[in-house]
Amino acid sequence: MLGKNLKKTEPNHEKENYSLRGYLFFWVGQLFSLIGTLVSGFAITWWVTDITESAMLLAIGSFLFLIFIVLFTPIAGVVCDRYNRKLIIFMADTFNALIMGVIIIFFYVGLTEPLLIIIINGLRGIGQAFHQPTVNAIIPSMVPKKNLSRINGVNYLLTSLIQVVGPMIGGLMYAFFPFEFILWVDILTYGFALVPLILVHIPQVISEQNKSLVLTPKKSFIKEFKIGIKTIRLIPGLLTILLLSMLLNFLFQPLNILAPLYVKVDHMGDENDLALLMACVNGGMILGGVITTIKKKWIHKVTVYFGGLIIIMASALVYAFAPIGWLLIASIIGAFSFMFLPIVNTIYVTILQTTVPKDKMGRITSVDQTLSYAIMPIGALVSGMLGDFFGTRLLFLILGLIGTFTVILVWQFSGIKKYDYNDEKFINQITENIKNGST
Template sequence: MISYNEVSEKSFQGFIIIFITQFISMIGSMIVSFAVIWYLAESTESSLILSIASIASIVPMIIVSPFSGVIADKFNKNLILIISDATQALATFVLIILFQLNVAELWHILVLLGIRGTCQGFQNPVSVSLTPLMVPEKKIKKINSINQIFNSLINIASPAIGAIAVSTFTIQQIYWLDVFTFIPTAVILFLIRIPSVTNHEKGDKISFKKEFGEGLSYIKESGLTSVFFMFATANFIVVPIFSLFPLLILGHHEGTVTNYSWVEVLFQVGMIGGSILLMSSKRKSTMKSVITSGMFLSVVLIGLALVPQGTWWLFYIACAILGIDLAFIDTQLMSVLQVTIPKELQGRVFASMFTIIKSLNPVGLIIWGIIGEFTPIVAIFIISPAISIIVYFILIKFTTMMHYGESYGNESIAEESSETPVVEAEADLLTDYQTELEAS
């Protein structure tokens, strides 16, 4: 079994190469996604179709996540990534042929979105687990920060590139990007082996119920239940209101599409800035800092709602601060989990996290969408984060969430937390659980 400190320089170099090719593939996919959404909006002019398209992408990911987590932990990770990438490329190629024959219909596009969502459901837990398997522990936070920077840059660039592509090429020509970007990714995955942490012998029968149960048991016994509940609550209460930003800008502040564009750009610039700050910081990521950043996010959202009408410079600053804070939350959370969760369980735990957190998104969107029909948009931007702050305080007071991961890999923190009997018991439980897994 690979320990947290036994990552070779060769594995790290391999990770960098995989990292680069995965981002090339992601750029192609995001440009294609932008083009597809625009094509659907332009050809149907239906908000219902766009909602169905989103559901077609998200729901398959949620459904397959429990199974994909077990598969990510127990099977060859190279093979999982290659098969899922190849399936997406093949489905895209079939759709290109249908367009070429002038027989492509709306349901063909929705099926493709469903296939892409399913494949991403298998890819996500594998992709997240690559970092602790192939990156030395001391570099994990920096790698996650770089990952966040790349994501932000892609989020800034892909709409612009997508707009140029839409005005220059047909939708079937744009689809070729998905096929072409698959090739370098597949070649690299054939050449560079991702380390395995499975204890199963070849020919052993995999029990999905048992394997999935191990992941759920770890979540329950390690104290992650309250952590996941916190972020599920945030996705239910706070995250949906981010989709209402256009209404706050256009309705309350009487802004234009230019103002909205600046908000999007400054938000991503803030994400990049926050990631750079984390890269340069030598401070260890902790759950305490994640939760503090989460509470600060709610405070900033309330402040954003209180910005005087038309005071754009202040609104822009608040959006940039939101981006910085979200980078702090995402990067630090991922770093804490990747360092603390046993590597042989990470696929299952991250898949469960995705299912628990993302499954509430559609419900939150519907609820806040209905409330928004009868409530001023400014009130929603105050009420939602205020509820979130109350939930944070309840979870902090009645759970050990703040101390998750403190006992792992940091003696000074463990020593400090030993004054709290509950945390000490949690640390013992984690150690016992990991020992039991290694012995099994």
């Protein structure tokens, strides 16, 4: 009766169940889980680097993780729009914890072949493929629209803070604790994350169209994925940004994958130097997250977005020219560049969340991640080959130049700079086009 009365008194308003406090409680649990993931991931990465000094093995590890994300993310997006999102997150987190448990057992019984550990650890990409789109999809259903930009900024801020602390903890633990003990941190933090996940109510947003999809399991996943692609094409400028992201993700793979080798070989550093490099870069991301949290509205979204990308890609040039012994200085300069990463991400995610209907957010998020990640496995393998052929310094120089000039050319000739995502009429027209074109 109460529900019926509310419906009568507010006939012109969409009934929504926002739970901002619940979302923040849930996200705290996810941050605890992220700490364990970063600590164990750092330990495994440095262990492989320290034992093998092989760019190719590091590349293979990244390739396996990314290829599973690319293969399963399209399915994951459709699944999180059809079924219980809380259950999906639980299953994804549990799967990754079980994989880490297998790795721990392997070390206890003496199965410590680096390639074997890399292959098993790569399976965690399957869990990540289901976890990330689902977590992203629940945000608009739990956070009021007016708070989306700020909450996205807080997310990047807290995530960046954890990404500073995680590797530092991993570096310290690697120096003082047995390797197997470090991996147990991932299992422990998984347990912490379960508590808010179980207690918090996560709304399930299912439109009439999605209800029919639930009742007709023979509906093609490919067909639903195409709905997501069609929706993206109805948002002016979004496809251009996605294609640019694919290229930049490809170019950025060597920076991510070969960073341990860059520290150990080019600068003759150890695990603490790698942790320091990662801490400086993520420290810049924290500052960027603070800026996105404080700033309520970006007047020139597209201009700031492309300007930030140029600065980020130019950071590769800093690492290319940094002489031996200047790793700290290069890291500080890199921190300034990566300060713009949460800014450009917040702008992009806010555009996405304010133009896409909630019941299609899972599919759009999965398409977004699939297209962005699609080229990354190739980039991972190429990183290993190019890293061995050119060396990290020359490779960073080449990729930095290519990335910087590519962003400038897209900005100048694609026509994207004419779109104003702060114009309410423009946003409303996009929303109407999506409703009419994807039903």
